[in-house]
Amino acid sequence: MKVVYDAAALDPGPRPVCAAIGVFDGVHLGHQHVLRETIAEAALHQAVSAVVTFDRHPNSIVAPARVPPLIYALDKKLEVIASLGVEAAYVIRFDKAFSQIPGETFLRGLARDFRQIKSICVGDGFMFGAGRSGNVALLQKLGGELGYTLHALRDVEMDGQSVSSTRIRDAVRAGDFAQAGRMLGRSYALRGTVIQGEQLGRKLGFPTANLDVTGLLTPPPGIYAAEAQVGIARHRAAVNIGHRPTVHSADPQLHVEAHLLDFNGDIYGQALELVFLKKLREETRFPTVEALREQIAEDIKQARNCSLP
Numbered sequence: 422m423k424v425v426y427d428a429a430a431l432d433p434g435p436r437p438v439c440a441a442i443g444v445f446d447g448v449h450l451g452h453q454h455v456l457r458e459t460i461a462e463a464a465l466h467q468a469v470s471a472v473v474t475f476d477r478h479p480n481s482i483v484a485p486a487r488v489p490p491l492i493y494a495l496d497k498k499l500e501v502i503a504s505l506g507v508e509a510a511y512v513i514r515f516d517k518a519f520s521q522i523p524g525e526t527f528l529r530g531l532a533r534d535f536r537q538i539k540s541i542c543v544g545d546g547f548m549f550g551a552g553r554s555g556n557v558a559l560l561q562k563l564g565g566e567l568g569y570t571l572h573a574l575r576d577v578e579m580d581g582q583s584v585s586s587t588r589i590r591d592a593v594r595a596g597d598f599a600q601a602g603r604m605l606g607r608s609y610a611l612r613g614t615v616i617q618g619e620q621l622g623r624k625l626g627f628p629t630a631n632l633d634v635t636g637l638l639t640p641p642p643g644i645y646a647a648e649a650q651v652g653i654a655r656h657r658a659a660v661n662i663g664h665r666p667t668v669h670s671a672d673p674q675l676h677v678e679a680h681l682l683d684f685n686g687d688i689y690g691q692a693l694e695l696v697f698l699k700k701l702r703e704e705t706r707f708p709t710v711e712a713l714r715e716q717i718a719e720d721i722k723q724a725r726n727c728s729l730p
Contacts, residue, residue: 422507423509424499425509425510425511425512426476427534431471431511433469437466437537437539438539439460439462439463439470439539439541440535441470441507442472442543443474444474447586447605448502448505449585450579454574455574458542458574462570470506470507472511474498475512476514477495479515479520490639492605493637499512524551524555525554527550528559541571541572544575545575561573593639611632611697615632615633615691615692615693630678632678632695639677642675644700645659645662645700645724646697646699646701646724647695648696650693650694650696651681651694657681657725658679658680661704662677663675663676664704679693701724
């Protein structure tokens with residue numbers, strides 16, 4: 422999938438563009454419905470299928486107090502979108518200046534830069550532009566003038582409710598990975614970059630990969646059995662999510678640390694993805710470091726023997 426950060430760089434040549442517009446956090450079943458409609462439209466019109474999305478959640482600029490943790494970082498989101506067969510992605514840097522552009526101005530600029538838009542696909546509650554000045558009604562109104570057909574698609578429902586990023590976040594926060602996975606259409610996974618830690622796990626005899634999960638959704642604190650992936654390699658893992666109460670009695674920072682079984686290598690700076698299989702126990706403060714070491718050995722044993730779902 423071609424990824425551009427300037428609309429004009431999409432350069433579709435003589436082909437028109439069929440575009441899907443949205444945040445698409447999680448690329449869940451509802452998002453997939455919009456994206457597949459876009460792909461079908463592109464096939465029908467011999468057009469380029471393109472996603473128009475953002476490099477961060479818009480609330481991080483327009484409503485910082487209400488910015489949700491992201492289900493996926495940008496690289497993971499684009500990877501999943503590409504796996505669906507979308508041909509191109511235009512990633513908009515959502516900064517203060519962009520947030521002040523009226524919806525109509527944004528659409529006209531997009532139509533100019535993409536040269537010819539044949540169709541636009543969105544969710545039927547989609548809103549955009551400064552002060553949410555753009556909506557489905559505006560998209561419909563401008564369609565005739567700018568030459569595109571609008572497809573405003575209703576939400577996909579599951580268990581009588583709309584599938585949404587909010588519902589997925591609630592499921593993950595509750596530790597209900599099966600429900601989150603059903604709404605995502607794939608297993609819920611947490612991906613972060615491996616960063617330098619304090620090497621406390623190594624001192625205990627169980628080296629861990631520490632993940633940078635800044636701004637990302639995380640499961641509730643606890644000890645988990647997980648399947649870890651680095652590059653194309655997969656390893657069973659025991660994962661700690663929490664505040665290390667035994668070694669840091671008042672550590673305010675949430676840590677995500679994974680001990681990869683049967684692995685010994687340097688993966689600093691690489692992306693590591695975790696699919697959670699089972700919660701083994703709650704995070705606990707142990708009376709001694711030796712007691713913690715014994716429990717970690719038991720956690721690893723359980724993680725090794727945990728069956729795949």
